[in-house]
Amino acid sequence: IGTPLLSCPEATNSAAARERVRAAGGDRTVLTSAFDIAQGLPWPARWPGRALANEFTETWHGREDELRGDTAATELVRRARAEGDLENAPVYAGESVGLVTTEESATDVVRRLTADAEKALQRAGRLVR
8 A cells, every 4th residue: 555655746755766666667676675784774574675676676685694784885875865866775665566657646545545445345245245
């Protein structure tokens, strides 16, 4: 549910990140802990984050043990986040990212999700009668 909200104008990410979310295909995400490690975030390893693939993930995904303690990589991500360098900063997005192609307000996204859920529940209700 979060991915469609990432491209809304109300989102707190940058306009460039929102555009990158809308432009990404569904095969452009990677499930990785590389950003958590580089940022020193104590996120549980069993819950890696899904982010858009970029130069950082191409370099470090699968090399997480090497990444631990790499101060240059830590500084690279810190600087990338501060400067909006989306090739080295995380842009988190779920597997549904390929379905997010237009900018919608958060209100419209929630209304659409609610309407879709209502229709699905009505169809399911007909199956159990």
